Amino acid sequence: MLTVEEALELVKSRCGPLPARRVPLGEAAGLRLAEDIASDIDSPPHDKAMMDGYAVRSADREKERRILEEIAAGAVPHFALTPGTASRIMTGAPLPEGADAIVPVEKTELIDATTVRLEQVDPARGQNVLYRGSSMRERDVVVQRGAVVRPIEIAILAETGHGAVAVVPRPRMAVLPTGNELVAVTERPGPGQIRNSNGPMLVALGRRAGAETTDLEVARDSYEHLTQRIVEGLTHDILVLSGGVSAGTFDLVPQVLAEQGVEQVFHKIALKPGKPLWFGIKRGEATNRTTLVFGLPGNPVSSLVCFELFVRPAIAALAGHGFVQLESFRAKLVSDYEYKGDRAACLPARVRHLPAETDVEILPWAGSADLATLTGANGLVRLPAERRRFSTGSELEVLPI
Ligand code: AMP
Ligand code: MG
Numbered sequence: 260m261l262t263v264e265e266a267l268e269l270v271k272s273r274c275g276p277l278p279a280r281r282v283p284l285g286e287a288a289g290l291r292l293a294e295d296i297a298s299d300i301d302s303p304p305h306d307k308a309m310m311d312g313y314a315v316r317s318a319d320r321e322k323e324r325r326i327l328e329e330i331a332a333g334a335v336p337h338f339a340l341t342p343g344t345a346s347r348i349m350t351g352a353p354l355p356e357g358a359d360a361i362v363p364v365e366k367t368e369l370i371d372a373t374t375v376r377l378e379q380v381d382p383a384r385g386q387n388v389l390y391r392g393s394s395m396r397e398r399d400v401v402v403q404r405g406a407v408v409r410p411i412e413i414a415i416l417a418e419t420g421h422g423a424v425a426v427v428p429r430p431r432m433a434v435l436p437t438g439n440e441l442v443a444v445t446e447r448p449g450p451g452q453i454r455n456s457n458g459p460m461l462v463a464l465g466r467r468a469g470a471e472t473t474d475l476e477v478a479r480d481s482y483e484h485l486t487q488r489i490v491e492g493l494t495h496d497i498l499v500l501s502g503g504v505s506a507g508t509f510d511l512v513p514q515v516l517a518e519q520g521v522e523q524v525f526h527k528i529a530l531k532p533g534k535p536l537w538f539g540i541k542r543g544e545a546t547n548r549t550t551l552v553f554g555l556p557g558n559p560v561s562s563l564v565c566f567e568l569f570v571r572p573a574i575a576a577l578a579g580h581g582f583v584q585l586e587s588f589r590a591k592l593v594s595d596y597e598y599k600g601d602r603a604a605c606l607p608a609r610v611r612h613l614p615a616e617t618d619v620e621i622l623p624w625a626g627s628a629d630l631a632t633l634t635g636a637n638g639l640v641r642l643p644a645e646r647r648r649f650s651t652g653s654e655l656e657v658l659p660i
Contacts, residue, residue: 274576427579502557607636
């Protein structure tokens, strides 16, 4: 059976960035730019006051100055300063001709409507002035291709007139839970039934990982129903199924996927929980659309573990961020733990970040359907594939969840 690392390599080698697309600026946050962004303006567009005060000529030395006008932000000055004059000016407003410094209003005293006395008569040239083009010049590249668009980049894209930009888009991911036993959240399960908890969980996991998700709702374990939903799912960049990949009589997923032209890359990995994981790829014949297909085990904890280990980095890679996995950290085990497994494990655990150290407790666990225990977990402890006794204080590798 494949190890987790081998399986990850197989997934990684099939994940590349999606083709670039233009999106409105409001939708670009968090995405990776697919073009260099140039400015169409000088910024600031004029020599600009950085404080409320008086625009003056720094060479003048008179204590009292004649006020020529008041210049608000958004207005243009009407008078050039001559020796002995000043103009009242607001932050952001353009400097009048002849002015080369701003004396802050706090350092002045208004004598009458046309006269101001300066406490500071010798401002430095350029004091409180931002010169035209000092932040950027027209045609300067202000954000480079490959940058992630953060709120600050949104601001500069807006300032430089980019209402739409080319980005690597958010991967489109469909979620398809399968199983005759499943009923919707809004229903009360009858005999033999359980609610579909994986569907909503996988949608939330997909969104958190940066995908645009579509919930395809539960598919029954029948050829017809599964086929119809899988065909719909294959119009996305990623199709995530839950259930139907184990060894049961009604585990039809691999067969239906094969009939729909999805080439199997692997089925089953040496992981606990998560052994039945299925992965394949469908390459479109006419179009060059590719769909990555993950068949996750139906048990909710297995589904979560497989999603976080395999689907999350695939979403990141399609979005142009590279095959980025959850970043693990180390924590000290709080009580002895005996691991009897022959597969690598990813076990729900509770991590505490204390001032001096981080510790971790592996949660008592009633098998991979135990969502109630998982709710108390904030980490997954990774153990190697060997029988071993871990004593209190052992340093273990943990993934945050
Ligand atoms: P399967 O992989 O289809 O054999 O399912 C394994 C286990 O996971 C069974 O106990 C299922 O009832 C359970 N299961 C499958 N799908 C879901 C789901 N969408 N939500 C909650 N439990 C599920
Ligand atoms: Mg099933």
